[in-house]
Each structure stands twice: as structure tokens, then as C-alpha cells.
Amino acid sequence: xxxxxxxxxxxxxxxxxxxxxxxxxxxxxxxxxxxxxxxxxxxxxxxxxxxxxxxxxxxxxxxxxxxxxxxxxxxxxxxxxxxxxxxxxxxxxxxxxxxxxxxxxxxxxxx
Numbered sequence: 001x002x003x004x005x006x007x008x009x010x011x012x013x014x015x016x017x018x019x020x021x022x023x024x025x026x027x028x029x030x031x032x033x034x035x036x037x038x039x040x041x042x043x044x045x046x047x048x049x050x051x052x053x054x055x056x057x058x059x060x061x062x063x064x065x066x067x068x069x070x071x072x073x074x075x076x077x078x079x080x081x082x083x084x085x086x087x088x089x090x091x092x093x094x095x096x097x098x099x100x101x102x103x104x105x106x107x108x109x110x111x
Contacts, residue, residue, distance in 0.1 A: 002067045006074055008046030008082065013037075017046070017082040022108045026101060028065070028094035030086040037082035037107050043074050048086040064088050069096040076102050078109070 008014060021034030038044055047066055049059045066085055077083070083105070 001103055002045060002071055002074075002097070004010065005042055006045050008044040012021040013044065013082065014046050014048070015085045016086055019109065021082065024104045024108050026104055027054070027095070027111050028087065028088050028091035029101075031101070031105060032082075033077075033088075033108055034082040035078055036080055038080040043077050043081045043083065045070055045074065046082075048084065049091075050087070052089045053087050053091055058092065062067060062091055063094075065096055067092075069098045072098045073102045073105065090098045 001016075009016075017034040017037060018032045020037075021032040040077065047063055049062050049066070051059070053059050053062055066087060070083070070085060093101040
């Protein structure tokens, strides 16, 4: 479960991370990372699971899977990072691995 303090709620924040952040493409996911977006605050995570990922039941299941995989990644990111995760239609056939996601995101954050 993703803690309430880590949930991104504002559409403006989603747009800012997607426009200014670095993009990481992993099988079934597109992750936008914007380091330093929330200076002095905790990391914020936003999820996007569109209708192309299935019906309502499938989309909610996908959201739960993504939240479960992203939760261990959050403490490893620098404070104040903005993270937007978009599910792609092939997400149902992919095994999600938090270690792989962590490594991919941290590599993008290196200068």
C-alpha cells in the first residue's frame, strides 16, 4: 500500500513531472522521474492506468500491483522526488520487479 503522504493528487504536479522529468521505459511501464520537485518534502508518486489497460477490474488490479512494486522503491529515492508511473497495455503479461525498477530509476537520476 502506498502511504497517503506519498500520493500525488494534483494534475498540475502530474504534468510538471511528465514535462520536466527524465523518462524511464521498462517492460509494461513508463516512469517519469523529476528529482528536486518537492524541495524539503517527501517523495510523491502518481499512477496512470488508462482504459487501454482493460476494464475497471483489470485497471484496479494493475494499480494495486504497481503500488505494491513501487512502495519499496520510494525510500531509496532522494527526498522531494516526483515520480509518475504510466501503465502500458502489455502490463498484464509482464512480471514487475521492484529491484529492476529501483535500479532503472536511480541510474536515470545520476548526473
